[in-house]
Amino acid sequence: MAEIINEVKFSDAGMAEIQRYISHYPEGRQKSAILPIMHVAQAEFGGWLSPQVMDKIAEILNIQPIEVYEVATFYTMFNLKPVGKHVLEVCRTGPCCLRGADQMIDMIKQKLNIEEGETTADGMFTLKPVECLASCGTGPMLQVRETYYENLDTEEKLDQFLETLRNTEVETPYHQK
Amino acid sequence: MAKITFDGIEVEVADGTTILQAARKIGGSVVPPAMCYYTPLKGSGGKCRVCLVKVTQGSAKDPRPMPKLVASCITPVQDGMVVENTTNEDVLNARKGIVEMLLINHPLDCPICDQAGECNLQDLSYEHGVSATRYEEERRTFNKVDLGPYIQLHMTRCILCYRCVYTADQIAGNRVHGVLGRGDAAEIGTYIENIVDQEMSGNVIDVCPVGALTDKTWRFKNRVWFTKPMDAHRDCPTCSGKVTLWNRGDQVLRVTARKDEYSEVEEFICNTCRFEKKEMSDWTIEGPRHINRASVISANHYELPVVNVPIVPNLPASTKKNLPQH
Amino acid sequence: MGIKILTEHINVPGIETLEVYRKHGGYRSVEKALKTMTPDEVVEEVKTSGLRGRGGAGFPTGMKWSFLAKPEGVPRYLVCNADESEPGTFKDRVFMQKNPHALIEGMITSSYALGANTSYIYIRGELMFVLRILEKAIAEAYAAGLLGKNIMGSGYDLDLHVAPGGGAYICGEETALLESLEGKRGNPRNKPPFPAVKGLFASPTVVNNVESIASVPWIVNNGGAEYAKIGVGRSTGTKLISASGNINNPGVYEIELGVPVEEFIYSDEYCGGILKGKQLKAVVPGGSSVPILPANLILKTAAGEDRLMTYESLSDGGFVSGSMLGSGAFIVFDEDQCIVRNTWNYARFYHHESCGQCSPCREGTGWMEKVLHRIEHGHGHQQDIDLLVSVAKQIEGNTICPLGDAAAWPVASAVRHFRDEFEWHIKHPQEATLPGAVYRGQLETITA
Ligand SMILES: Cc1cc2nc3c(=O)[nH]c(=O)nc-3n(C[C@H](O)[C@H](O)[C@H](O)COP(=O)(O)O)c2cc1C
Ligand code: SF4
Ligand code: SF4
Ligand code: FES
Numbered sequence: 023m024a025e026i027i028n029e030v031k032f033s034d035a036g037m038a039e040i041q042r043y044i045s046h047y048p049e050g051r052q053k054s055a056i057l058p059i060m061h062v063a064q065a066e067f068g069g070w071l072s073p074q075v076m077d078k079i080a081e082i083l084n085i086q087p088i089e090v091y092e093v094a095t096f097y098t099m100f101n102l103k104p105v106g107k108h109v110l111e112v113c114r115t116g117p118c119c120l121r122g123a124d125q126m127i128d129m130i131k132q133k134l135n136i137e138e139g140e141t142t143a144d145g146m147f148t149l150k151p152v153e154c155l156a157s158c159g160t161g162p163m164l165q166v167r168e169t170y171y172e173n174l175d176t177e178e179k180l181d182q183f184l185e186t187l188r189n190t191e192v193e194t195p196y197h198q199k
Numbered sequence: 200m201a202k203i204t205f206d207g208i209e210v211e212v213a214d215g216t217t218i219l220q221a222a223r224k225i226g227g228s229v230v231p232p233a234m235c236y237y238t239p240l241k242g243s244g245g246k247c248r249v250c251l252v253k254v255t256q257g258s259a260k261d262p263r264p265m266p267k268l269v270a271s272c273i274t275p276v277q278d279g280m281v282v283e284n285t286t287n288e289d290v291l292n293a294r295k296g297i298v299e300m301l302l303i304n305h306p307l308d309c310p311i312c313d314q315a316g317e318c319n320l321q322d323l324s325y326e327h328g329v330s331a332t333r334y335e336e337e338r339r340t341f342n343k344v345d346l347g348p349y350i351q352l353h354m355t356r357c358i359l360c361y362r363c364v365y366t367a368d369q370i371a372g373n374r375v376h377g378v379l380g381r382g383d384a385a386e387i388g389t390y391i392e393n394i395v396d397q398e399m400s401g402n403v404i405d406v407c408p409v410g411a412l413t414d415k416t417w418r419f420k421n422r423v424w425f426t427k428p429m430d431a432h433r434d435c436p437t438c439s440g441k442v443t444l445w446n447r448g449d450q451v452l453r454v455t456a457r458k459d460e461y462s463e464v465e466e467f468i469c470n471t472c473r474f475e476k477k478e479m480s481d482w483t484i485e486g487p488r489h490i491n492r493a494s495v496i497s498a499n500h501y502e503l504p505v506v507n508v509p510i511v512p513n514l515p516a517s518t519k520k521n522l523p524q525h
Numbered sequence: 526m527g528i529k530i531l532t533e534h535i536n537v538p539g540i541e542t543l544e545v546y547r548k549h550g551g552y553r554s555v556e557k558a559l560k561t562m563t564p565d566e567v568v569e570e571v572k573t574s575g576l577r578g579r580g581g582a583g584f585p586t587g588m589k590w591s592f593l594a595k596p597e598g599v600p601r602y603l604v605c606n607a608d609e610s611e612p613g614t615f616k617d618r619v620f621m622q623k624n625p626h627a628l629i630e631g632m633i634t635s636s637y638a639l640g641a642n643t644s645y646i647y648i649r650g651e652l653m654f655v656l657r658i659l660e661k662a663i664a665e666a667y668a669a670g671l672l673g674k675n676i677m678g679s680g681y682d683l684d685l686h687v688a689p690g691g692g693a694y695i696c697g698e699e700t701a702l703l704e705s706l707e708g709k710r711g712n713p714r715n716k717p718p719f720p721a722v723k724g725l726f727a728s729p730t731v732v733n734n735v736e737s738i739a740s741v742p743w744i745v746n747n748g749g750a751e752y753a754k755i756g757v758g759r760s761t762g763t764k765l766i767s768a769s770g771n772i773n774n775p776g777v778y779e780i781e782l783g784v785p786v787e788e789f790i791y792s793d794e795y796c797g798g799i800l801k802g803k804q805l806k807a808v809v810p811g812g813s814s815v816p817i818l819p820a821n822l823i824l825k826t827a828a829g830e831d832r833l834m835t836y837e838s839l840s841d842g843g844f845v846s847g848s849m850l851g852s853g854a855f856i857v858f859d860e861d862q863c864i865v866r867n868t869w870n871y872a873r874f875y876h877h878e879s880c881g882q883c884s885p886c887r888e889g890t891g892w893m894e895k896v897l898h899r900i901e902h903g904h905g906h907q908q909d910i911d912l913l914v915s916v917a918k919q920i921e922g923n924t925i926c927p928l929g930d931a932a933a934w935p936v937a938s939a940v941r942h943f944r945d946e947f948e949w950h951i952k953h954p955q956e957a958t959l960p961g962a963v964y965r966g967q968l969e970t971i972t973a
């Protein structure tokens with residue numbers, strides 16, 4: 023494979039965060055930190071985990087790359103393909119549906135002209151349906167990175183939310199500390 | 200030591216022995232089937248659920264029955280335990296249900312499968328299955344995965360027993376394949392293109408209970424029941440060199456490890472013995488191998504003339520039968 | 526107004542800071558336990574309290590603690606289950622978000638009782654913002670000498686860490702949680718061995734729900750006997766209920782166990798009645814995994830007695846006419862809701878969340894979802910209804926972990942109590958697939 027692979031390099035803050043998580047576990051149990059590390063990686067490298075990024079994680083944790091792939095493909099929060107700037111993780115589970123989640127999802131599809139799992143042509147939004155986010159009393163709701171947007175039960179609220187998001191810059195949360 | 204009663208038969212085994220191993224000590228038709236458990240592989244078992252049995256008495260000390268059926272392959276015996284398998288209607292019904300689950304997404308492509316004739320799933324569905332499927336949904340499909348020059352993967356046939364993963368971890372090392380995804384989308388794969396060629400990796404073929412992992416060097420060469428299995432050995436620097444050759448005339452078509460009546464290998468063999476040594480002159484022949492399983496190969500014993508062997512002898516009737524009309 | 530054990534100070538401004546939390550009596554239990562009680566005395570108080578696990582199964586917490594193996598020279602762990610992923614459940618999230626120190630206090634006191642020197646809070650990955658709140662509070666506690674070496678001069682050491690998941694309902698199951706905490710796929714483990722013998726890092730481990738652990742400080746401060754006076758019979762103490770669905774006041778309520786269901790639904794103190802004055806159709810009282818009950822059976826038991834918010838009363842009648850308290854996720858359906866659609870939605874959830882290890886759950890959850898999808902979309906056959914019941918039965922009780930049961934029960938109970946609705950869907954595929962179509966009982970009418 024003569025492909026040129028861009029070197030994967032975490033920011034200093036990201037690397038410090040990774041070391042902090044690894045320090046939470048006993049000697050020889052560093053693999054335990056894989057999930058928090060994947061969250062850091064996803065935040066640092068455009069919202070998804072490329073094979074190169076996963077191989078880098080394997081190297082940091084001193085494990086086989088397949089062990090990272092096995093874990094990454096098990097958990098739904100990890101995107102394995104490139105995604106839009108803002109991933110709309112929309113709750114589609116029963117309790118939210120009682121309060122109009124199906125209608126909200128349909129409206130988003132219509133407004134953004136995308137189907138579930140797709141990204142808008144301008145690369146701004148990806149629509150990703152997810153299961154119950156523990157906010158059932160305030161449904162319909164969705165999550166973008168570390169923020170919950172709740173009670174999106176009218177078209178106005180949804181429009182307003184999308185507009186706000188369009189003008190929001192992406193920040194890596196642990197950099198703010 | 201612990202004394203237990205299994206289907207009315209008493210047997211004494213060492214403490215810590217599993218119910219399945221105790222039943223195997225009795226042997227014969229009372230032994231529960233096992234599709235995922237594999238004695239030489241640590242951590243195997245508990246997944247396929249075909250070995251479920253009823254414990255009607257937990258132990259001499261605590262005679263209460265266990266509330267649910269238990270997986271016999273991972274449940275240790277207790278002194279005075281009473282277990283029912285073939286004598287218990289609930290067990291047989293539950294097993295029927297589980298066999299149905301294993302088959303609903305199976306492609307039923309036995310006519311073109313290299314495992315046909317020595318497939319544990321064929322045997323299982325013959326002995327414990329139902330004759331018509333109630334499944335009318337679309338069957339699962341997967342993208343093709345290439346594992347390199349030796350091993351062929353047909354993911355649609357996989358029952359996710361994890362045996363090949365444990366083998367790669369415990370026998371071959373440097374594992375590059377594993378279980379990806381979850382639920383019924385879980386699959387065996389390498390994620391990025393990769394070759395499974397570690398020196399002991401060919402053993403994944405032998406441990407696979409179905410035709411999901413097969414030997415590329417033997418693909419379509421012949422049906423297993425036309426071949427003549429012979430025990431043979433050679434001086435091998437890597438493994439014991441004790442194998443079974445599957446021959447047609449003087450031609451070595453395939454080399455495998457020697458397996459017992461439960462399809463478990465006696466000793467794992469290396470890739471050189473398995474894939475490279477295909478000349479009679481490579482081997483010292485010990486004599487014909489008697490295949491001990493209640494399977495197609497032994498039912499149509501190689502010593503008898505082979506007449507008209509049905510290719511799909513054991514599977515439930517066609518999927519189209521007994522279906523409600525749209 | 527009942528007694529508030531968990532939520533008394535939850536709306537006090539600044540309660541998320543150590544200073545305000547301590548001003549309201551915070552961390553008293555740590556001082557009391559570490560300085561005046563032996564670990565076994567704490568365990569005894571919890572036993573006396575009758576506290577039952579609030580994560581779903583309702584197993585007595587004190588008894589669970591006393592099963593913990595204590596081999597010499599092997600560390601023990603307390604792991605807090607903050608996976609909060611049972612559909613309908615949001616109490617732990619709200620609780621941790623608003624009052625993080627209350628959980629940390631519970632973790633310290635409970636870890637002391639169990640002899641754990643390292644403890645973890647495993648929180649679902651989606652709640653990263655709550656993880657940050659907890660980590661901030663933990664840092665405050667370290668700085669104040671409430672965590673770390675020689676806590677409050679007692680000689681007891683404890684390190685506490687928060688670990689995020691990655692998006693998997695199954696990681697709420699305690700052995701899948703432990704696998705996940707070890708950085709693996711969330712495949713539940715075969716039992717035995719149980720976590721009390723071989724849990725996290727192969728060491729003896731107790732896994733408890735957020736609310737269970739957060740109840741311990743009050744028990745230590747006031748005594749187990751006081752706690753046991755609250756509630757009804759074996760349902761002692763208070764319980765956080767996550768109320769959702771078609772009600773006027775969705776939210777988290779702390780109730781004394783024993784409140785009548787009817788009062789809970791209709792009183793303004795709690796749900797405040799059905800939205801827009803509509804009729805109550807059904808309730809799922811304990812999270813999506815427990816059986817759904819039609820209005821008549823949720824308000825009264827089959828014997829005609831008032832149904833109460835207790836473990837015993839909600840399960841009265843077994844699976845024929847009862848349900849379960851579960852995680853206390855109370856999901857209310859009004860007359861406009863379609864049970865078939867909801868059952869399909871739940872089936873899709875379990876299909877999506879099955880880890881895929883064992884064959885009945887891996888294959889059966891997908892099968893049920895597909896059949897329900899057909900029925901919901903107008904392609905069902907009458908024999909599909911019995912097929913669903915039969916597939917559910919093939920899964921139930923035959924799997925490695927209870928997710929199999931959790932997938933089977935909602936389907937089996939929906940068919941049991943709403944069979945006519947399923948039949949109507951199959952008989953009238955055109956009407957049933959109109960947007961907003963609902964079956965309303967005897968009359969085969971619809972409202973769009
Ligand atoms: C599929 C499944 C999901 C579960 N999810 C949760 C959960 O999100 N939170 C929780 O506390 N317990 C959950 N449980 C229950 C746990 O396995 C365990 O019983 C509980 O954490 C024990 O704590 P407790 O005794 O304090 O309730 C779940 C169980 C199953 C089978
Ligand atoms: S490929 Fe074969 S051995 Fe591997 S998990 Fe599938 S069925 Fe089992
Ligand atoms: S019951 Fe389902 S979730 Fe539980 S172990 Fe089996 S496949 Fe996994
Ligand atoms: S159902 Fe949407 S948050 Fe729970």
Ligand code: FES
Binds near residue numbers: 251
């Ligand atoms: S052999 Fe026991 S569960 Fe598979």
